Amino acid sequence: MPETYRVAIVGSGPAGLSAAARAAQLGMSHILIEKTDHLSDTIYKYQKGKHVMATPSNLVLRSDVDFDAGKREFILDTWDRQIEECKANVRLNSEVTAITGTTGAFTIEIKGGETIQAEAVIMAIGTQGNPNKLRCPGADMPHIQYQLDDPGEYFDEQITVVGSGDAGIENALGLAADPAQRNIVTILNRSAEFARAKPANVTLLEEAERDGRISVRRETTPTDVRDKQLVLETRDGAETIPCDRIIARTGSQPPRGFVEKCGIEFTSEERSAFPKLSPSFETTQQGIHVIGALAGYPLIKHCMNQGYDVVEFLNGNADLKPADEPILAEKFSALPGNRSVDEWLEVFRENIVILRELSPLQMRELMLDGSVAAFDAGDVIFVRNDPGSSMFAIAEGSVSVEVNPADTSITVPIGRGSIFGEVGLISGRRRGSTVRAAEPVITLELSRTAALKLLATAPTADRAVRQITIERQLLQMFGSGLTPQDVTExxxxxxxxxxxxxxxxxxxxxxxxxxxxxxxxxxxxxxxxxxxxxxxxxxxxxxxxxxxxxxxxxxxxxxxxxxxxxxxxxxxxxxxxxxxxxxxxxxxxxxxxxxxxxxxxxxxxxxxxxFSGAVDMYSETAKFLIDNGIGEATDVLLIDETLCVGCDNCEKACADSHEGLSRLDREAGRTYAHLHVPTSCRHCEHPHCMADCPPNAIKRGADGEVFIDETCIGCGNCQRNCPYGVIRMDPKPPKKPSLLSWLMFGAGPGPGEASYSWRKKTAQKKGLEQAKLAIKCDMCAGIDGGPACVRACPTGAAIRVAPEKFLTFTKLAEDVD
Amino acid sequence: MASKADSSNFAQAEKRRDTDHESFLAHKRMRWLKISAVLCLIVVISYFLVDVEPRHNGGTWYGYTLGTIGALLIAWLSVLGIRKRNISEGKWSLKAWTSAHVYLGLALIVIGTMHTGFQLGWNVHTLAWALMMLVIVSGIYGISVYAALPRALSNNMREMTRKQMVEGLAALDRQLDSAAQPLDRMEADAVINATQQDAFRAGLLARLTGSYPRCATKRALKAFPDGALNKHEEKVASLLRKRKSQLGQIRRHMRYKALLEVWLFVHIPATIALLAALTAHIVSVFYYW
Incomplete structure (x- = not known):
């Protein structure tokens, strides 16, 4: 009879190793199971030397393992050392294939047939998932790999890359980049087009193909992997090619399937859904706990805290307050009434209709992302035409909405428990009317991300918000005189x-x-x-x-x-x-x-x-602009190339207004009828970049600008998600000498963005090397005078426009000369 | 929370988004053209109305007035170079500055010339006037290329960036390099000459006229006359034609850019010389008062 552990921890990322360290510290019998041969694979796979950020900075770290912002290597070394020092029981190279049993007696099956017995399970497997394997005989051969860390390691090899996404193309290009490595690189694509990859990558690949550096095989799939050989199925039949190494980049299987197989329910069918959890991270399968990114907490600090907490809970510590307690306490301290955090959480949950079905854990998370405020009667909560994508809910009191901008005395009341501001959330447009507190009121403001997460996880909230939105939109569209009863039908x-x-x-x-x-x-x-x-x-x-x-x-x-x-x-x-x-x-x-x-x-x-010509031109220009993302833009930079002399003063002004890096590329981008859409942020109504930002650092500001705040961790998700390629990742450059000293003495690199080499050299010399962070246009928010690109254009070629104002006949057909 | 400042920001941004796109020449319905025209008119009319003894020159009260206005204008006009590079906060617009710079600069022809009272000679005073005219004439050239060339520049780019053009050339060179392998010595040498010629080493004249008589690509093409070409030669010839057209795009781009910038090499040094001569002119006038 093998030993039964008190707890088995699956996954050794920040969450899992923090849990193991806590268990070791408490003397609880435990085992930490890791699939790979090293701890914390996600961080391990970060690029060498990457600066890892530690946000949110106001959250205290509660773990037996240390963590602070720093280089990847340093963090991994610290963790390896401390896990060894605290004598955690680690088992590497063990992939869990199934978890069966009930609380008190779980059986964990390891690939290869071994099993581990445990009373409780903590799942901390993250969201990375397992790479999809090749679906053909020989898919288990050792020369197939799913990751390429350093393309410079391979010489004189016949390498086949399978997969037509960005990862596959980038790997193939990397392997073929240096002819001195003498690799023969082939990339396979199941279809004829590279539809899933970025156009820039496809262009590079096609060029490499023309140059003969990479052999691109379209409509080809691998059918048999043999030693030193690969059998392909092509349009013209089977073909065998020599092959020393296969890099398979065919995407990965999200871990959800595995998690569900263990008997754990998710909150919804949505792809973005998370497992249902109790306040102590217990899933619907009693005895199995889920923490970390898999539970919806992508930041390292959250993960580590949860690892600590979950082991404390398992150890019977029922009084443990979550690490975010002080943050919530501070949030609530601004409200009148002197209630405790738990009391306030209950007030909000009880009173606000759309929050009633949330668990205490979800409530806490929601409140962390939300902000609470108290208003006196008559206070303005927001003003008509303010940009705002947040939604408000009323916990106590009521508000009045000024529905008619011409006559502020006409108001519509909204009472306790209901919501307002939802139009901004759903349409991404500016506030439709001014809202004031009708009596002393306590509101919860949910940021766009928090609100969308709520709607995705709570179906009743989603239905309620939709209904309210439709009703109010109808009322607002046709102005005064209508009542909710009129539009019920x-x-x-x-x-x-x-x-x-x-x-x-x-x-x-x-x-x-x-x-x-x-x-x-x-x-x-x-x-x-x-x-x-x-x-x-x-x-x-x-x-x-x-x-x-x-x-x-x-x-x-x-x-x-x-x-x-x-x-x-x-x-x-x-x-x-x-x-x-x-x-x-x-x-x-x-x-x-x-x-x-x-x-x-x-x-x-x-x-x-x-004027048939003018109308065709107008029509074509409008279509061109819409194809280039103007349809979802709120404020976009256009360049009239009948006026642009190519002086790049817009780029220089951009760099000089923002820490020395330009956020626009004038030359790049499409042009039609001399109207050029440069690579620059369109400030989309529903920004793609916001979709997956772990620290929620991307927000919409007071003037409607989409900006990235200082909590950016440099993960690059936004850069990948932006369909217009307007986000760049770069460290903040050192300060340049002043304009005067450049003019007089030629000191420094002069106006505009300094060259990469100057930035790098000067930063090294001054010891100011910084992490690469995401940077993008913020519409010069907070800079008096507005966008510098437009102000600094000497000829009037650079203009910033809103689509609903610009996509009209008069604007597009007017002659500018 | 929301305040008045926020809504005025909105109003300001809306105004910006609402502005018609006008060129610097037409800025605010030609505001500066009108101001300059009125200024010139006043100067011309008053020149003939004001009767100064013994005759119009820089030394009369009228001459001093025009001289002061002119000197102040020159000083202000030369600040554009700093305004352009100093991206400070505030509601300034470089387009408005350029517009004023152009029209007030043109007005200087009248103001400066009337200031001389047409008394020109071989002295520092006339030097200052001549430098001023040189600056203005180079500026007029600048206005005309700014008005005429951007369309051609844009048409020639065909949605390519400079970097893409250069990369396009490099890609063709790599293809040429491998395609030329089966060729005989003489043909291969022609290809090598073509790919090794630095596309960016060109004299001022070549840049401005866009004519490159010593273009090795053009010469290499002669080694592959139409007809009588085998498969390899045909491929190389087609690549060379592509290279020629890619070079043509780069050269046209360089030409337009050179034409758009060359005048600044006169305009700015002449401005600096003008400021020096103007200082000498003013100091000498007051010294010999």
Missing amino acids: MVEAAEAVEIRAGQNVIEEDADDTDFYVIQRGSMIVEKTIGGKPVFLSYLPAGSYFGEMAVIDGNRRSATVKAAIKSEVIKFPGDAFMRLLERNPKVRERALADMASRRQINAFVEERKES
Whole structure:
């Protein structure tokens, strides 16, 4: 009978090793199981010499193992040493394949057939997952590898890279980069196109192919891996090539499947969902605990604290307060009433409808991301046209919404338990109205990320928010006079529809009569004139369309299609018609809107008759801009190349306004009809860069700018997620000598971004070497005068525009000379 | 929390996003052209209306007035170089500065010349006037290329960056290098001459005119006349033609950039000389008062 451990810890990342160290310290019988031959594989795989950040800085580290910001090597050495010193029981090279049993008696199966018995299990396997293996005979051969640390290590080899994503292409390029290594590199792609990779990488690969440095085989899959040989299936039949080494980069299997197989439930079907957890990190499978990145905490410090905490809980320490207690206490200290953290958590959870189904652990996490505030009666909470993507919930008191900008005395109340500001969250647009406290009020403000996480994990919250949003959007669109009762029929009949970019919502000449509201994304309106689609107008989120056919009963007069991935709310036309019949004022308003839209369409059509060239140009230019991301932009830099003399003063001004690094690349980017879209941030309505930022360092600022704050850990996720390539990773350069001393004595590199070598050399000399962090345009927030790129343009070529203002006939067809 | 400052920021940003894109020449509906025209008109009319004894020259009260205005203008106009490089905070716009620089600079022709009272000679005073005219003439050239060339520059780029053009050339050279392996000695030498010629070593004249009579690529192409080419030679010839067209793009780019910048090599040194001559002119005038 083998020994039964009190606890088995699966995964030796920051969370797992912190748990093992705690268990060792407490004298609890334990085993730390690691798949690879070293501790903490995720950090181990970081690039050599990478500076690892330790955020959030206000969170205290509670662990028997030390951790502070520093070089990868130093951190790994510290952990290896301390794990050895505390005599933790570590078992390397052991991949767990299954966990079965119930609390008190778990059996952990190790690859190879061995088993380990434990009373409790802590799963700390992170989110890295296992690389997908080749699906062919011989997939277990030792010369297949799933990672390439240093392409410079291999010489005189025939290497085949399998996989057509960025990882595969970058590996292949790296292996073939230096001809002196004499490697013969082949890359296999199952399909004919490299659709999943960045265009820049594909270009490099195609060039390498033309040069004969890499052999690219399209529509080819490996079918048999043999020693020194690889059998391929190609379009023209089987083929055998010599092969010393295979690099398989075909993606990885997220660990969810394995976790679910152990009997653990997730909060939802969403890809972003996490396992359901109790306050002591216990999953729905009693006795199994989940901590760290797998539990939704990607930052090292969180992970280490949880490792400590979970072992304390297992040891029977029920009084342990989470390490974030002081942070929450400080948050709540600003509120009146002198309640304890637990009491406040309960107040918020009880009172706010959308939070009722959250567990205490989820509540804590939500409150860490949220901010609480108390307002006196009459205080302004936010002002109309403020940018803001956060959502507010009312824990106590009530607020009043000034629905009519012209007359602030007209207000609509929102009471305790409800939410407001959700339009900003969903559409990414500015606040639609000013909100004030109607009586003393306590609010919880949830940042965009926190709110989206909440909606993804709590289905009832999601439904409630959607319903409220639709109702309020209808009320707001048609102005005063409507009550929630008036739109009940519409709200109940509403249906949310996801629209792909480029997909038609309404087709010209169709005879449907649905009415639509754009909730997220944007639409373009097109009409076929003379056999060609002509761009008529651009509709941002928050606008409605489809009303013409409902009102006049004719066929659709134009096509409406999505400029970017969007979500529209579809209402049956007859419900909308009844709404208009019951409310003459709304009818009047709708007719007025319709008339002005008709006028614009007629104007463009008229022009088409007499100035066909100008209309084609306008239409093509508008489409070009939308293809280049202007449809989802809020404020974008354009360069009129009929004026640009290529002096690069915009780049220089950018660098000199921001610590010496330029956040725009004037030359790069697409051009149509002399209108150039440089590589520069578009400040998207729903920024792609925000999607996966571990410290939540990317935020939307007071002027609508998307910026990265100082908590950036330099992971590079945002850079990879940005479809426009506008984020760069670079260390902050040392300060340059002043402009005067450059002018007078030629000191330093002069205005603009200093060369890489100057930055590196000077930083080395001054001992100011810094971590590479993500940098991007912040629209010169906080700099008086606004964006430096525009101010510093000597000819007026550089302009910053908002799509709804720029994508109009007058703006696009005007002559600038 | 939200305050008035925030909403005024919004208003300011909206105004910025609303601005029509106008060139520096048309800035604010030609505001500076109008101001300069009025200034010139006043100077010209007053020149004929004001009767000074014995005749118009720099030494009369009228001459001193124009001289002071002119000197102040020159001093202010030369500050543009600093304004352009000193990216300080504030609501300045370099486009507005350039617009004012252009039109007020042109007005100096009238102000400076009227200041002389057409009394020119071989002295430091006339030197200052002549340098001023040189600066202005070079500036007029600058305005004309700024107005005419950007379109050509943009058309020639064809969405490529400078780096991509150079990389394109390097890629062609690598392909040429391997494609030329089966060729005979003489043909191979022609290819080597072509790929080894530094595309960026060109004299000022070649740069400005865009004509490169000693282009090794062009010469190499002659070694591969149409017809009578085998498969290898045909491939090399096609690569050489591509190289020639890539070189052409780079050379045109360099030409436009050179034309857009060359005048600054006159404009700025002449400005510095003008400032020196102006100082000498003023000091000597007051010294010999």
